[in-house]
Amino acid sequence: MLLATVLKAMRANRVKTALIYLSLVVTISAIFLISAISHGVISMYSNILQSSGDIIVTQKNISDTFFSNVDTRLMSKIEKIAGVKRVSAIIVGASPVESLPIVAIYGVSKNLYSRYKLTSGHYPKSGEVLVGASIYKSLTNKKELDIANKTFLLSGVFHSEIGFENGGVVMNLQDAGAIFNKSASMLYVNINLSDNAQSIMKKITQLDTNIAVKSTKDFVKHYNQFKIISTSSLLVSLIAFIMGLIAIGSIMSITVLQRKDEFGIMKALGISSVKIASLIVLEGLVTGVFAFVSAYLISVVALSIIENIDKFQGYVSGSVDFELASSVFIATIVMTVLGSLIPVYTALRVDPVTLIQRGN
Amino acid sequence: MIKAKAITHRFGSDEVLHCVDFTVSEGNFVAIVGESGSGKTTLLSILSTLLTPTEGSVKIIGDDTQEIKKIDDFRRKNVGFIFQFHYLINYLTVYENITLAIDKENKKEVQTLLKELGIEELHDRYPYEISGGQRQRVAIARALANRPRVIFADEPTGNLDSKNSQIVFNILKEMAKKNNITVVVATHDLQQAKNADTIYEMNDGHISNYN
Numbered sequence: 087m088l089l090a091t092v093l094k095a096m097r098a099n100r101v102k103t104a105l106i107y108l109s110l111v112v113t114i115s116a117i118f119l120i121s122a123i124s125h126g127v128i129s130m131y132s133n134i135l136q137s138s139g140d141i142i143v144t145q146k147n148i149s150d151t152f153f154s155n156v157d158t159r160l161m162s163k164i165e166k167i168a169g170v171k172r173v174s175a176i177i178v179g180a181s182p183v184e185s186l187p188i189v190a191i192y193g194v195s196k197n198l199y200s201r202y203k204l205t206s207g208h209y210p211k212s213g214e215v216l217v218g219a220s221i222y223k224s225l226t227n228k229k230e231l232d233i234a235n236k237t238f239l240l241s242g243v244f245h246s247e248i249g250f251e252n253g254g255v256v257m258n259l260q261d262a263g264a265i266f267n268k269s270a271s272m273l274y275v276n277i278n279l280s281d282n283a284q285s286i287m288k289k290i291t292q293l294d295t296n297i298a299v300k301s302t303k304d305f306v307k308h309y310n311q312f313k314i315i316s317t318s319s320l321l322v323s324l325i326a327f328i329m330g331l332i333a334i335g336s337i338m339s340i341t342v343l344q345r346k347d348e349f350g351i352m353k354a355l356g357i358s359s360v361k362i363a364s365l366i367v368l369e370g371l372v373t374g375v376f377a378f379v380s381a382y383l384i385s386v387v388a389l390s391i392i393e394n395i396d397k398f399q400g401y402v403s404g405s406v407d408f409e410l411a412s413s414v415f416i417a418t419i420v421m422t423v424l425g426s427l428i429p430v431y432t433a434l435r436v437d438p439v440t441l442i443q444r445g446n
Numbered sequence: 447m448i449k450a451k452a453i454t455h456r457f458g459s460d461e462v463l464h465c466v467d468f469t470v471s472e473g474n475f476v477a478i479v480g481e482s483g484s485g486k487t488t489l490l491s492i493l494s495t496l497l498t499p500t501e502g503s504v505k506i507i508g509d510d511t512q513e514i515k516k517i518d519d520f521r522r523k524n525v526g527f528i529f530q531f532h533y534l535i536n537y538l539t540v541y542e543n544i545t546l547a548i549d550k551e552n553k554k555e556v557q558t559l560l561k562e563l564g565i566e567e568l569h570d571r572y573p574y575e576i577s578g579g580q581r582q583r584v585a586i587a588r589a590l591a592n593r594p595r596v597i598f599a600d601e602p603t604g605n606l607d608s609k610n611s612q613i614v615f616n617i618l619k620e621m622a623k624k625n626n627i628t629v630v631v632a633t634h635d636l637q638q639a640k641n642a643d644t645i646y647e648m649n650d651g652h653i654s655n656y657n
Binding site for chain 1: 491494496497498518519520521522523525527529533535536537538542546547588592
């Protein structure tokens with residue numbers, strides 16, 4: 087009976103219901119997309135790091151790996167530590183390529199080549215570069231390209247499971263070092279599973295006073311860029327949430343204002359304020375659930391389209407996982423309950439006669 | 447049944463009721479007549495617990511209205527209302543309007559009530575699909591549905607033509623008598639008021655017996 091009454095009321099006030107629904111769909115989709123994309127960026131980059139090694143060595147006291155410079159001569163010393171399986175090095179840089187304003191450049195030690203699956207050609211020798219599948223599509227000159235006033239021959243094309251990398255260029259460590267004027271941005275250390283990571287990390291730290299040594303898990307957890315991205319995403323989502331709340335609150339206020347006589351009559355008939363308020367809140371919740379489902383579907387489709395747009399070079403991707411969907415669902419419920427409850431609570435504090443008179 | 451003592455009510459600085467004393471015995475059909483703006487509706491609203499008086503007290507069925515804790519429950523169980531503009535909810539059917547605030551135990555008898563009021567066939571119709579006279583009968587059915595002990599009717603025929611007014615007034619009187627319900631009607635129609643057991647007159651916020 088309660089739900090049937092709610093559905094009838096929603097149908098009777100269909101324009102306002104539609105407006106609330108649309109506001110919610112836009113807000114929830116915005117929260118979904120912002121969160122999914124930022125989460126996607128973080129997970130792609132952390133996947134690169136986590137698939138590269140168990141321990142990460144960077145320069146000490148730097149705010150970002152872009153500014154890090156680690157001496158590659160350390161590699162041979164680290165390799166000698168018991169329990170270390172492999173040490174590799176990477177330079178992460180960025181440069182304009184053809185008409186693209188910014189492209190990730192990965193200078194990697196040869197033992198990291200295997201992570202880039204060749205689809206054509208061979209791994210780069212000196213003066214050559216290997217390009218990702220996404221960037222390759224947008225290149226006008228598919229034989230050579232200019233990076234930092236130097237011309238490199240294309241040795242081949244690779245495909246990576248991490249979409250982020252497909253928009254990048256891979257070259258050997260020495261060529262990248264010459265461009266970015268550094269030895270390496272980071273060293274990745276792979277260790278035997280049975281060995282004590284803490285003790286190995288301690289030994290690596292003792293090799294050089296200018297380095298910071300962290301487990302990859304710890305590095306990802308405390309990486310400043312990830313913190314900035316997730317904080318920004320949270321803030322933007324919060325702003326979207328507040329805007330959505332204001333939109334629902336405003337439309338609900340108009341609805342409540344126009345239905346004051348109806349609530350006055352209900353109160354006069356002896357229906358409790360709690361029950362009247364629950365009717366309005368339930369209207370909000372039903373609209374919220376429909377809007378959530380719609381926004382979820384819109385976001386999934388939008389993310390899939392964004393991921394396949396060549397222009398984004400695979401840099402923008404994201405997926406709506408259960409955790410994100412649950413958080414957004416809770417946010418939707420909070421938004422609709424608050425947005426409905428505040429105006430109706432304010433209205434119902436008035437006596438029935440005043441409600442009926444104001445409703446007219 | 448109803449005892450109002452020294453009721454004064456102000457809307458802002460405008461005093462609309464001046465120290466009104468008013469008593470209604472159980473089973474009585476009382477009419478309050480008066481010009482528009484004389485204070486009838488305000489008095490009725492206060493007597494029926496819909497409005498709290500600025501000063502004074504109202505006792506209804508032995509309870510002081512300002513001391514009743516669950517006023518919604520009290521209204522639902524004891525008081526019925528009929529308004530001039532029927533105030534049916536447009537998106538609910540006739541049956542849904544009548545049973546909107548009804549207690550479970552009274553639900554079975556709604557069909558009988560509809561039959562007695564001659565609106566049985568309107569069961570599934572919406573308020574905008576029926577005539578003014580029919581709407582007011584539905585409003586009477588809604589007021590009677592919970593078997594109240596008192597019914598307050600504010601200009602119940604004010605929006606109807608004379609023929610429908612007479613029908614609605616007769617139904618109200620007949621149903622009240624049959625169920626031993628106390629009725630207080632505010633009306634500006636003296637002819638209709640003459641059907642009541644007692645008539646009071648409101649004049650500029652003061653009440654007196656109508657002679």
